[in-house]
Amino acid sequence: MNNSLSVNVKLGVKSYLHRYLGILIGLFALCLVLSLNSSAFLTSANILNVLRQVSINAILAFGMTYAILIGGIDLSVGSVLALTGTIVTGLITRNMVPIPVAVGIGLILGLFLGVFNGVIIAKTGIPPFIVTLAMMQIARGLAYVYTNGQPIRITDGGFIGIGTGYLGPIPLPIIYTVVIFIVVSIMLNKTKFGRYVYALGGNKDAAIFSGIKIKNITIAVYALIGLLSAICGIVLSARMYSGQPTVGNGFELDAIAAVVLGGTSMSGGVGNLGGTLLGALVIGVLNNGLNLLNINSFWQLIIKGFVILLAVYVDSVKKKK
Amino acid sequence: MGSPILQMRGIKKSFPGVKALKGVDLDIYPGECHALLGENGAGKSTLIKILAGIHREDEGEITIYGEKKIIPNVHASKELGISVIHQELILVPYMTIAENIFLGQEIKKNRLYIDKQKMEEEAQLVLDRFELGLSSKQNVATLSVAQQQMVEIAKALSINAKIIIMDEPTAALTNRETKQLFDLVEKMKMKNVAIIFVSHRMDELYEITEKITVMRDGTYIGTCNTNETERKDLIAMMVGRTLNEFYQKRTHDLGEKILEIKGLNRTNVLEDINLTLHKGEILGLSGIVGAGRTELARAIFGIDSIDSGSILYNGNEVLIKKPEDAMNLNIGFVPEDRKRQGLFLQETLGFNISIQSLKKCFRFIQFSKTYENLIVNEGINSLSIKAFSSKQNINDLSGGNQQKAVIAKWLALNPKVLILDEPTRGIDVGAKSEIYKIISDLAASGVAIIMISSELPEVLNMSDRILVMYKGRITGELMSKDATQEKIMHLATGGINE
Incomplete structure (x- = not known):
């Protein structure tokens, strides 16, 4: 066998299409059915609306993809989101802290909570499921304590603009999602850190034997998720004109659903952010479409559950081939 | 019948x-x-x-x-x-x-x-x-x-x-x-x-x-x-052909001392380990499974901590607390279980070879794909790893080629000391012979090698010197010209060197 091997066999558009073929067809079929049944679906106003609704879940799911890739999980994203949202709005309305400072504090708080998760997971070996389950309670509790269970209203136009503003015709949350997607994708696919994420999730022992600082990688991943949760918390509270301690309940599960729909393996080491983005889109389009079709919200849950099962099943069948 | x-x-x-x-x-x-x-x-x-x-x-x-x-x-x-x-x-x-x-x-x-x-x-x-x-x-x-x-x-x-x-x-x-x-x-x-x-x-x-x-x-x-x-x-x-020189062992002069271990202890695992290793030397580490050979390698490589004792590298005392410390000293470790400890099985051959050398691929924060390809191709060519492409999944390669990939991963870091734990386990005869040649070539180029092996013929034919372990202690040292299977087994089962 000759050894003039070409390393640079580019993963072309073709193989990319192949990888996401199932979910792409699903998304396309969904859009087709909806546009045939509802004249409102394919309007630019509605499309922007869907994308804006998808943005929070997508950003959380990007972080969740990292957690799942290293063989972990983060259940605390929804609570951290609520806590940072309430604290930032509280700082602005109660303590008259300037908006940029309050936002900065919120981001640092999210980062800190993520580091806290990561350090405990890395240093004690307690499973991430349990550590982040505890953080889910703690952060939620802190949000209730801080707000006394009441939403903190905020009307400051500068802050509200963060969530409701536009860049040209495009709502800002969509811009955030795109920018964050590009940044975290580059981190995952083009940097050493990203390689190590795959390595750690794929084979922890081999990562240790390769001298990879797995504790640092773990901490960095959970820190990233904390930061992304904080961003979502700030954006969401701005959009809702209030910091609400109850917000974000169940967001962790929507994020996990998007990751799983996107083809990332729950056992770690395999997956990509492109898939997660598609997964989040499917969930968003489904939510929107079921609303447009006037389907009872109780039934919506049931339908979403079956869609997740179906999509993952199709994916697993495809993989066996 | x-x-x-x-x-x-x-x-x-x-x-x-x-x-x-x-x-x-x-x-x-x-x-x-x-x-x-x-x-x-x-x-x-x-x-x-x-x-x-x-x-x-x-x-x-x-x-x-x-x-x-x-x-x-x-x-x-x-x-x-x-x-x-x-x-x-x-x-x-x-x-x-x-x-x-x-x-x-x-x-x-x-x-x-x-x-x-x-x-x-x-x-x-x-x-x-x-x-x-x-x-x-x-x-x-x-x-x-x-x-x-x-x-x-x-x-x-x-x-x-x-x-x-x-x-x-x-x-x-x-x-x-x-x-x-x-x-x-x-x-x-x-x-x-x-x-x-x-x-x-x-x-x-x-x-x-x-x-x-x-x-x-x-x-x-x-x-x-x-x-x-x-x-x-x-x-x-x-x-389908005769293998003339199965073990491909070459003799050459040994260099100066590179690694010295004095009185190393790890409670209940390793006891009073003393050894020296020279540049270009192949030191065989023999003993039955559980004798502490892998544990010694793990301690030298910083995966397990030691309770007492010192490690001297080029004559200077060094502290190795984690694998990176060992890697900074150019010590490499090819673990015994290549699937569980050596490879990222869901990844490509290229990923596996370059994973430890990624640092070298950076120009500031710019990741150099070209440089990575250089490392990967060098590994593939110098060890003649048989694969269709470096993008091939590592899991699809034969055991021998997988093992070569693990070695290539380390060679990319230019190790001065390489610890090989059961380097030929579960690979076929032809590939074994090739691995032996790689080990010999490395030693000839001045790399000091510690080879842990349970296969006595391998230890006898490849090593310059053989240390035998039993219950966490080194029970004897044999020069390869004096060593026999019986002598090694005697020491490996707790006998005393006469």
């Missing part, structure tokens, strides 16, 4: 793009142990999988007890009395031996409740029949790998298997455990069970088999009586 229990004639099997079997014959008689020998890729696994009902043959005939049979699935294979003992054991760790033996065929009381007592009694009968010295109530998690293997075999025997196929059963066993397994094989032979035995270790074939069938590239080369055939003939049959 009687008539064969199993006859395979002209078995052919193709997979997309590969002709795995091109007409293979096999005759197995009751009460014989029959070896299947061949390099990786020779078609042994495919043949076994056909017997196990995992693959169907494209052409050819299978006759069992004189009747033509087809084996459509795994269940049918078991019905015919065929049992495969896989390399990876498939026992449930936190269940008892009895529960494992009867897994899926539990004995019930009143059609509802599981009759635990009866299962334990029946399982005990099987265990006792072959004098395994195990209690059926024991938890499987408490057993050694060898004992687990015996439970697997007992499980097969409990459903009256007549043909037992063992795929490299001794790969993970110590010498003593191997002996126990072979005792069991002898007992099975007496009870007229036929055994098909796959192993890369020639010595073992001479120990327990009556016949050897050699395969190469999917073709049947021949069947010979073990006691009438010489080792070099077998190798020639396997590789």
Whole structure:
């Protein structure tokens, strides 16, 4: 066998299409059915609306993809989101802290909570499921304590603009999602850190034997998720004109659903952010479409559950081939 | 001799793009142990999988007890009395031996409740029949790998298997455990069970088999009586050429001291370890499994902490607390279990080779793909790793090429000291010889090598000097010219160096 091997066999558009073929067809079929049944679906106003609704879940799911890739999980994203949202709005309305400072504090708080998760997971070996389950309670509790269970209203136009503003015709949350997607994708696919994420999730022992600082990688991943949760918390509270301690309940599960729909393996080491983005889109389009079709919200849950099962099943069948 | 229990004639099997079997014959008689020998890729696994009902043959005939049979699935294979003992054991760790033996065929009381007592009694009968010295109530998690293997075999025997196929059963066993397994094989032979035995270790074939069938590239080369055939003939049959210099050991002058370990201790694991290593030297580390060889390597490499003792590198005392510290000193470690500790199996060959050298690929924060390709190609070329592309999944490569990839990963860092733990475990003869050449070349270029190996011929032929460990201590040092298998075994079992 000759050894003039070409390393640079580019993963072309073709193989990319192949990888996401199932979910792409699903998304396309969904859009087709909806546009045939509802004249409102394919309007630019509605499309922007869907994308804006998808943005929070997508950003959380990007972080969740990292957690799942290293063989972990983060259940605390929804609570951290609520806590940072309430604290930032509280700082602005109660303590008259300037908006940029309050936002900065919120981001640092999210980062800190993520580091806290990561350090405990890395240093004690307690499973991430349990550590982040505890953080889910703690952060939620802190949000209730801080707000006394009441939403903190905020009307400051500068802050509200963060969530409701536009860049040209495009709502800002969509811009955030795109920018964050590009940044975290580059981190995952083009940097050493990203390689190590795959390595750690794929084979922890081999990562240790390769001298990879797995504790640092773990901490960095959970820190990233904390930061992304904080961003979502700030954006969401701005959009809702209030910091609400109850917000974000169940967001962790929507994020996990998007990751799983996107083809990332729950056992770690395999997956990509492109898939997660598609997964989040499917969930968003489904939510929107079921609303447009006037389907009872109780039934919506049931339908979403079956869609997740179906999509993952199709994916697993495809993989066996 | 009687008539064969199993006859395979002209078995052919193709997979997309590969002709795995091109007409293979096999005759197995009751009460014989029959070896299947061949390099990786020779078609042994495919043949076994056909017997196990995992693959169907494209052409050819299978006759069992004189009747033509087809084996459509795994269940049918078991019905015919065929049992495969896989390399990876498939026992449930936190269940008892009895529960494992009867897994899926539990004995019930009143059609509802599981009759635990009866299962334990029946399982005990099987265990006792072959004098395994195990209690059926024991938890499987408490057993050694060898004992687990015996439970697997007992499980097969409990459903009256007549043909037992063992795929490299001794790969993970110590010498003593191997002996126990072979005792069991002898007992099975007496009870007229036929055994098909796959192993890369020639010595073992001479120990327990009556016949050897050699395969190469999917073709049947021949069947010979073990006691009438010489080792070099077998190798020639396997590789299709004669291997002149199997071990490819070169002698050269040793350089100065590079690594020195003084009074190293790790409670209950390592005790008062002293050793020196010179540039260009191959230091063999021998001993039975559990003697502390891997543990010593892990301590030197900073995976396990040490309680006392010092490590001197180029004459300076150094602290190695984590693998990166060792890597900063240019110490490399090729672990014993390449699948679990050495490789990222879901990734490509290139990913695996460059993973440790990524730091070098950065120009500021700009990641240089070109430089990475350089590292990867250099690794592939210098070790002649056989792959279609560096984008090929590492899991699709043969064991030998996987092992080369692990070594290439380290060579990219230009190690000065390289610790190799069981460098040729589970790889075929041709690849072994190539690995030996790589090790020799490295030593000749001045790299100091610590080679841990359970294969005595390997240690004897490759090392300049041999250290033998027993129960966490170094019990003796032998120069390779004075060393013999007996001397090593004497020291490895707690004897004292005269």
